[in-house]
Amino acid sequence: MTIKDQTSQVPALVVRDLGAGYPRAPRTIDQLNFVMQPGDCVALVGPNGAGKSTLLQAIAGLIPIDTGEVLVYGIDCRDKDVHVGHIPQRSAIDLNFPVTAHDVVVMGHARSNRWLPWWPRKDRERAHELLELFQLSDIADRAFGELSAGQQQRILIARALAQEADILLLDEPFNGVDVTAAAEITEALQLLREQGITMLMATHDMARAARDFDRLLLVCGTLLADGPPEAVLRPDLLLQAYGDSVGGLPLKDGMLHVTSISEPVGLQDD
Amino acid sequence: MTEIFDALLEPLSYGFAQRGLLALMLVGGLSAVVGSFMVARGLAFFGHALSHAVLPGVAIAYTTGGNLLLGGLGAGILTSLIIAIMTRDRKVKEDTAIGIAFVTMFALGIAIISTRPSYSGDLTHILFGSINGIDNGDLVLMAAMSGLVLLLILIFYKQLLVVSFDPELGQVLRFPVNFLRALLLILVAVTIVLSLQAVGVALMLALLLTPAATARLVTNRMSHMILLAGLLGCAGGVIGFYLSWWLNVPPGSAIVLELSAIFGLVYAWRALRQLLRRGRPGVSISLPLRKHCARRAWLGIGQPMAGRTNRPPPRTPTISPSAKTVAPCTKVRATRPRKVIPS
Numbered sequence: 276m277t278i279k280d281q282t283s284q285v286p287a288l289v290v291r292d293l294g295a296g297y298p299r300a301p302r303t304i305d306q307l308n309f310v311m312q313p314g315d316c317v318a319l320v321g322p323n324g325a326g327k328s329t330l331l332q333a334i335a336g337l338i339p340i341d342t343g344e345v346l347v348y349g350i351d352c353r354d355k356d357v358h359v360g361h362i363p364q365r366s367a368i369d370l371n372f373p374v375t376a377h378d379v380v381v382m383g384h385a386r387s388n389r390w391l392p393w394w395p396r397k398d399r400e401r402a403h404e405l406l407e408l409f410q411l412s413d414i415a416d417r418a419f420g421e422l423s424a425g426q427q428q429r430i431l432i433a434r435a436l437a438q439e440a441d442i443l444l445l446d447e448p449f450n451g452v453d454v455t456a457a458a459e460i461t462e463a464l465q466l467l468r469e470q471g472i473t474m475l476m477a478t479h480d481m482a483r484a485a486r487d488f489d490r491l492l493l494v495c496g497t498l499l500a501d502g503p504p505e506a507v508l509r510p511d512l513l514l515q516a517y518g519d520s521v522g523g524l525p526l527k528d529g530m531l532h533v534t535s536i537s538e539p540v541g542l543q544d545d
Numbered sequence: 546m547t548e549i550f551d552a553l554l555e556p557l558s559y560g561f562a563q564r565g566l567l568a569l570m571l572v573g574g575l576s577a578v579v580g581s582f583m584v585a586r587g588l589a590f591f592g593h594a595l596s597h598a599v600l601p602g603v604a605i606a607y608t609t610g611g612n613l614l615l616g617g618l619g620a621g622i623l624t625s626l627i628i629a630i631m632t633r634d635r636k637v638k639e640d641t642a643i644g645i646a647f648v649t650m651f652a653l654g655i656a657i658i659s660t661r662p663s664y665s666g667d668l669t670h671i672l673f674g675s676i677n678g679i680d681n682g683d684l685v686l687m688a689a690m691s692g693l694v695l696l697l698i699l700i701f702y703k704q705l706l707v708v709s710f711d712p713e714l715g716q717v718l719r720f721p722v723n724f725l726r727a728l729l730l731i732l733v734a735v736t737i738v739l740s741l742q743a744v745g746v747a748l749m750l751a752l753l754l755t756p757a758a759t760a761r762l763v764t765n766r767m768s769h770m771i772l773l774a775g776l777l778g779c780a781g782g783v784i785g786f787y788l789s790w791w792l793n794v795p796p797g798s799a800i801v802l803e804l805s806a807i808f809g810l811v812y813a814w815r816a817l818r819q820l821l822r823r824g825r826p827g828v829s830i831s832l833p834l835r836k837h838c839a840r841r842a843w844l845g846i847g848q849p850m851a852g853r854t855n856r857p858p859p860r861t862p863t864i865s866p867s868a869k870t871v872a873p874c875t876k877v878r879a880t881r882p883r884k885v886i887p888s
Contacts, residue, residue, distance in 0.1 A: 336716065369586070372585055372709065373764065374766065378766060386719070389704055391703065417765070418765035
């Protein structure tokens with residue numbers, strides 16, 4: 276049983292006055308506050324170096340918290356009872372490591388029986404069920420590194436589900452993927468949303484964030500805006516976050532078409 | 546047939562040869578198992594460095610009559626610490642730090658050994674091993690320590706696997722990541738020191754890497770890789786022992802050459818298999834389909850399905866007559882049955 280089952284009345288995530296950064300480096304995020312309720316799906320947007328990955332890593336307990344606190348279902352995120360599913364950028368994973376898709380998913384169960392040198396039947400079957408859920412059964416025995424970017428991301432999402440995570444943190448899942456892979460990942464995220472899983476996703480793609488998420492957090496060292504896409508993707512806020520390199524233009528349907536003078540940061544493809 | 550048995554049994558009539566064979570099997574299997582983690586994590590250079598960096602510790606123990614294992618272990622841990630401290634400054638990359646540390650430690654070891662009158666002979670023993678000098682006490686210590694290392698790997702297998710593949714997942718699962726990293730390096734250092742007497746510092750790396758790299762060529766699973774590498778390392782020890790006996794070459798070089806030959810053969814077999822699978826450039830024919838074609842041809846049923854491949858036919862884009870553009874696929878989510886996460 277996870278803490279989520281025991282404390283369903285409290286917010287899924289509370290970030291209060293958070294200040295964090297990498298060791299021996301200047302603090303990346305400071306005075307950051309927001310709350311997520313169970314089942315919330317929130318996109319985290321902001322420029323490079325704004326602290327999106329830092330925030331996710333602080334919530335996951337991967338980097339030390341300098342100031343403030345992060346509570347997952349009312350418990351400090353560094354507590355051993357907190358199950359956080361962190362899906363890193365694919366570049367953070369060694370793709371030549373000898374593991375199959377099934378091995379990667381079953382690793383999500385490693386916490387419950389870490390001293391057993393083998394995977395119990397229950398865990399292996401659960402991993403197969405999750406692979407089937409994401410329509411990956413036919414590639415269960417293939418090497419993880421040989422799979423497409425979309426398949427790899429879906430496997431990492433399945434692994435996070437195997438962890439029975441209280442909250443899912445996704446770090447740029449659409450980075451470096453083609454249109455097909457992006458569609459596969461979107462479908463997987465939709466599946467998570469339908470299951471009522473609390474999810475916080477960092478992304479550069481503001482158009483996708485605005486289209487697929489009801490709530491956005493715009494960060495740039497600290498929280499600049501928190502709310503629905505129309506309220507967050509405002510030209511003044513974007514100018515504050517991205518500086519002179521980005522301009523925002525409202526469209527007819529209330530969405531914002533974000534264009535960059537130096538490089539494209541998002542495309543309106545609807 | 547009798548001659549073959551005689552040739553195989555002849556060396557075993559000598560006590561030192563029996564001990565040598567057992568020692569080579571032990572260190573061959575153990576090194577391959579430990580080396581599997583090094584190959585999987587891409588730590589080959591670190592293994593090379595550590596195998597040389599234990600030299601000063603071994604040399605001090607050798608000259609003072611101390612415990613070789615403890616001496617080697619101490620030097621190995623000291624080297625790991627030096628590398629960790631050097632890489633704190635981001636201007637020094639890890640491979641640079643490893644290179645500087647291991648050459649320094651190796652030079653220190655040679656300097657210490659050179660203080661002894663029997664410098665040349667001692668250095669040769671440490672660099673290339675002296676399998677004939679293994680006594681029963683050494684063998685018992687080797688077996689006990691090998692058992693301990695294998696037991697620790699078994700106990701920590703799952704955690705080592707997770708931390709090796711994705712250290713962040715290890716942290717999220719609240720595994721003691723730094724302890725596990727240190728544990729792996731200590732296990733490598735112990736393995737290296739245990740193997741010193743059998744194959745020596747110079748050739749040690751081959752026992753760590755070659756069987757594991759060979760196993761990696763044929764499997765995509767870490768557990769299978771470890772088992773296969775362990776068997777290969779053990780078998781490599783036996784084959785190397787007999788080659789050494791029959792060809793009158795040092796066991797260390799016999800094992801290394803034979804393990805490299807096995808690696809080369811497996812590599813060539815794999816490359817050939819890929820070439821055959823690929824068929825002509827750009828066309829991939831699956832093995833079951835080729836077998837099916839061959840069976841049909843042999844039974845005389847129709848014509849062999851030459852030219853058929855497992856590649857799906859090219860998809861024709863759906864053209865919207867009005868828009869004259871490729872119609873986007875928007876029905877996938879709606880038509881696919883909704884699934885519920887099984888609990």
